[in-house]
């Protein structure tokens with residue numbers, strides 16, 4: 001684009017961002033321009049990770065974690081961005097979403113989208129880099145344990161992520 005706008009891809013859909021919106025944060029853009037309110041903002045200063053979304057610089061790249069409250073749209077132009085709204089297929093929840101439900105992982109749920117996206121990125125890496133099961137806890141610690149939950153539901157989040165990850169390791173998915 002030559003008018004100062006940029007293109008991004010959100011949950012597989014190409015989105016044109018007007019020039020005057022390129023200095024919005026990702027969270028602001030999702031909420032105010034796309035009506036995607038699943039990405040939650042809590043601290044707003046890059047500490048709690050409630051606003052975590054997934055990003056890839058190419059569709060076939062591994063998913064990384066990005067904080068939507070501190071990342072402006074122009075900094076992520078042309079990238080592929082994944083929010084919690086993209087996890088389910090129709091009415092079918094992702095394995096992680098189902099796992100969180102079955103494990104009673106969340107209480108108020110405000111932090112849940114951030115946990116889901118951080119863990120989704122971890123599982124993406126786990127598909128690429130095989131690890132032994134005894135290395136899994138350290139991997140979960142690295143990818144997810146920076147996310148804060150004010151309702152302190154950590155144990156059940158970790159249990160659900162562990163269960164899904166173990167199935168993935170054993171199933172070779």
Ligand code: FES
Pocket residue numbers: 040041042043044045046047048049050051052067068069070
């Ligand atoms: S809202 Fe806390 S890190 Fe983004």
Ligand code: FES
Pocket residue numbers: 105106107108109110111112148149150151152153
């Ligand atoms: S479930 Fe309430 S903040 Fe985590």
